[in-house]
Amino acid sequence: MAAGGKTKFVIPPFRQSQAMDxxxxxxxxxxxxxxxxxxxxxxxxxxxxxxxxxxxxxxxxxxxxxxxxxxxxxxxxxxxxxxxxxxxxxxxxxxxxxxxxxxxxxxxxxxxxxxxxxxxxxxxxxxxxxxxxxxxxxxxxxxxxxxxxxIKGRLLATVLDLIHRERCSETIERGVIKTVTSMLVELGQDVYQRDFEVPFLEATADFYRKESHECLAQNSASEYMRKAEARLGEEHERVTHYLDKASEGRLNEVVERQLIAEHMRTLAEMEHSGVVPMLEDDRIPDLKRAYELFGRVTSPDGLGVIRELMSGHVKGRGQQLVAEEPGAARDPVEFVKGLLALRDKYQSIIQGAFSGDKTFFNALNSTFEYFINLNQRSPEYISLFVDEQMRKGMRGTSEDEVEAMLDKVVMLFRYLQEKDVFEKYYKQHLAKRLLGGRSISDDVERSMIQKLKQECGYQFTSKLEGMFMDMKVSADTQDKFRAANGSSKVESIDLSVQVLTTGFWPTQVSGGCNLPAPVARCCEVFREHYLKQHSGRRLQWQTSMGNADLKAQFGASRHEINVSTYMMCVLLLFNDNDRLSYADIARDTAIAPAELKRTLQSLACGKFKLLLKEPKGREVDESDAFSFNASFSSKQLRFKVGTVSAQRETEAEKHETRQKVDEDRKPQIEAAIVRIMKSRKEMEHNALIADVTAQLTARFMPHPNVIKKRIESLIEREFLERDKNNWRMYKYLA
Missing domain, CATH: 1.20.1310.10 (Cullin Repeats)
Known part of the structure; x- marks a missing residue:
């Protein structure tokens, strides 16, 4: 009996009736x-x-x-x-x-x-x-x-022969092979591998080595890859039906090496049918097949071959696109449209054929960054493209389409190394849109600025946002002027003024002009009103940024004409004069020579010839004379006279813009040097150059020589000093 009253049963061994001898x-x-x-x-x-x-x-x-x-x-x-x-x-x-x-x-x-x-x-x-x-x-x-x-040799030879015959499209009895391979596995995994798998893989390598060379000589790259894909499918099916599952990885490795790895470069570079022709012809199924097959090969990197060829091809296309033809006038809008079309094409290919592979997107981005920055005017062209879209290019499009377009532009902006140059141009173009009331939507403008802020931070867009704030404040100021004056008209002239903060808006180097007396009196009335409201401020009229609506009569026809302030000054001279020389106009208006020639060319040689030039010709010379075109006619009652090449910089203006950018960069480079040295105290020359470059890359790519000059300037001003024992080592002076 066991504890607790429970009985424990024990089964005894068989009882033996006698001992076994x-x-x-x-x-x-x-x-x-x-x-x-x-x-x-x-x-x-x-x-x-x-x-x-x-x-x-x-x-x-x-x-x-x-x-x-x-x-x-x-x-x-x-x-x-x-x-x-x-x-x-x-x-x-x-x-x-x-x-x-x-x-x-x-x-x-x-x-x-x-x-x-x-x-x-x-x-x-x-x-x-x-x-x-x-x-x-x-x-x-x-x-x-x-x-x-x-038996051993005969067994192996018989099984391998059956498999070979099946690979040659014969029908065999798979069940008997399945029994044999299962038998070998049960006899021991080492038995299966040593007695069957090793020689089987060798025979497989020989078979596909011969077949791949024959197939390569007779087929295009696309056809070859289709056959290779089919062969890999057959081998997978073979494993499923009569081979051990553990063999699949090693079998795939052998087949992939013979069919793909050994011929990747040859296939990818095959003339008329390789990767580049596939990319050019948008053959998504073929590219997808190449991606999946080459992706099986990890050593060497199979996908690296496709990425390399794609990058080289896109780079070549991009270089053709951005190359400046000597003497040719490049259309900025078409230039950017070409870039966007090129990126859309390859983005679509990467999404559809390469499964959105990030390594391919990185390669595409790296390639675009390379060739976009080959053209120094890319920042200007991208800004001009945005200007075109904001004026009329996106009119009538849906909100989603607008956002998609802005995202694409920001993608191109992301590639720019000289983002500060883009900022200069964008500020100029935005100023003209805001002051001229030519933007399709303030919401779209703000959306673009918000996207730029996400890319580069608040400092990059603070002035752009300040321009919008000025426009709002100007509207309030205009309302107050109208209320104080009883009307916005002064001496029958309807005056509209935008008061701009100097630091926000692009600096104008124009020397201004002599305004017509009625207009000058209007401006003085507004000045007095404004300074009463804001004592201590100084107003400076920027006539180069203004425009005017004029009522004009040409013979029996009347028109309302929108012109720049400079054009207004010139045209009003002809109220009292039928004919004026270039020298007379220059004396009376005091417009800078370059601006005056452009203005007269717009009035006498443009689409709307309000003035007649003597002698005739496309260019304006200081010896020319001008007269009022009384016989002018137009089907439009209201039209705008655009300034010739208003959206294109002259060579002098380009040089001036570049100088402004270089000047603006100097304090940024010095600030970065001081920040770094203040935290490190001591740094070697090359290390300092590398850190400064890394800090400023988000806005522009500073040249090492420029950084070196800024270091010398800081040493002269005693922010830094050289180590007495090592002239390449800098020390920070508190």
């Missing part, structure tokens, strides 16, 4: 031997498995385990030698089916024998560290049958 053990073994023999003959139906189990149990219990185990090994060995003889002499057509049948019978027999000798497996085999009965039977089959000198 050698002679009895021999008789018992003979009984078991006969039973094993019957099992091998597939004649086990008449056997008593309980009695046989008891006999084996008794032999092990009475210390005759050695006799039983060794006898079993000998019996199985003798049996399988006979089996090997039968298989070896089988005809070619019967060889594999015969082996398959013998294996299946042996496996079934081994399971029965294991059941009979289960007690020996659990005790004697464990104690003596022997191989279990079933596994020992497999080992003997491996040694006596599979590795028999007359």
């Amino acid at each position: 050698e002679e009895y053990a021999n008789r018992t073994w003979q009984t078991l031997h006969s039973a094993i023999h019957e099992i091998h003959r597939q004649n086990a139906s008449g056997l008593s498995f309980e009695e046989l189990y008891r006999n084996a149990y008794n032999m092990v219990l009475h210390k005759f385990g050695d006799k039983l185990y060794n006898g079993l090994v000998e019996t199985i060995t003798l049996h399988l030698r006979g089996v090997a003889q039968e298989v070896a002499v089988a005809a070619d057509g019967d060889f594999l089916p015969q082996l398959k049948e013998k294996w299946e019978k042996h496996r079934l027999s081994s399971i029965m024998i294991r059941d009979i000798l289960m007690y020996m497996d659990r005790t004697y085999v464990v104690a003596q560290k022997k191989v279990a009965v079933f596994e020992r039977g497999l080992q003997i089959f491996r040694d006596e049958v599979c590795r028999n000198d007359r």
Whole structure:
């Protein structure tokens, strides 16, 4: 009885009526031997498995385990030698089916024998560290049958021949190969690999090595890759049907190496059908196939080959696009449209064919950054494109389309190394749009500024936002002037003034002009009103940024004309004069020569010829004379006279803009140097150059020589000093 009143049951071993001696053990073994023999003959139906189990149990219990185990090994060995003889002499057509049948019978027999000798497996085999009965039977089959000198080579050759025939489009019996490979796996993974997989992979490599060279000579790149893709699919199916799953990785590696890795460069660069023709013709399915096949190869980098060719091709297209033809007038809008179309094309290809691979997008971005910055006028052209879109290019488009266009422009802006140059031009163009009331929408303008702020920070867009604030304040100021004056008209002239903060708006270098007396009186009335409201401020009229609406009569026709302030000054002179020389106009208006010539060219040589020039011609000379064109006519009652080349800089203006940019950069470079040196205290020359460049890259790419000059300037002003023992080492002076 156990604790708690529960009974503990113990199963005792079989009781022996008598001790087992050698002679009895021999008789018992003979009984078991006969039973094993019957099992091998597939004649086990008449056997008593309980009695046989008891006999084996008794032999092990009475210390005759050695006799039983060794006898079993000998019996199985003798049996399988006979089996090997039968298989070896089988005809070619019967060889594999015969082996398959013998294996299946042996496996079934081994399971029965294991059941009979289960007690020996659990005790004697464990104690003596022997191989279990079933596994020992497999080992003997491996040694006596599979590795028999007359069977081993024939088995491998037969299986490889069947696989070869299947690769050559013949139909074979897959089931028998499946049995053989499963048999080899069960006999041991090392058996499968050494006796079958290694030579199988060698034969596979030979087959595809020959086929790839033949196929390469006869097919285009697209056709070759289609066949390679089909072959890889066949090998996967082969693994699924009759190979061990563990073979798939090694098999794929062999096939990929022979079909793809060895020929990647040849395929990718194939004339008329390689990667570049695929890119040019937008052959998305072929590019997708190339991406998937080359992506299988990691050493060398298969996708790197496609990226390299794509980058080279895009770089070539981009260089053609940005190259300046000597003497040719480049249309900025068409230039940027070409860039956007080029990027849209390859962005679409990367999304559709290369699964949106980030490494391909990085390569595309790097390539665009390279060739866009080859053209020094790219910042100006991109700003002019935005100007065109903001004026009329996006009129009538949906909000989503507007946002998409702005995002594309910002992408191009992101590639610019001289973002501060873009800022200069953008500020000028935005000023003209705001002052002329030519922008399609303030919301769109603010959206663009917000996107630029996300790219470069608040400092980059603070002045642009200040320009919008000035426009709002100017509207309030105009309302107050109208209320104080009783009307916005002064001496029948309707005056509208925008008061601009000097620091926000682009600096105007124009010397102004002599305004007509009525206009000058209007301006003085506004000045007095404004200074009463804001004492201590100074107003400076920027006539180059203004415009006027004039009512004009040409013969019997009347028109309302929108012109610049300079044009207004010139045209009003002809109220009292029918003919004036260039010198007369220059004296009376005091307009700068370059601006005056442009103004007169717009009035006399442009679309609307309000003045007549003597002598005739496209260019204005200081010896020319001008007269009022009384015979002028136009179908439009109201029209605008644009300034010739108003959106294009002259060479002098380009030089001036570049000088302004260079001057603005100097304090930024010095500020970066001081920030870095203040935190580091000491730095070597090259390290300082590298850190300054890294800090300023977001706005522009400073040249090392420019940084060096700024360092010298700071040393002269005693912000820094050189180390006395190492002239390339700088120290910060607090």
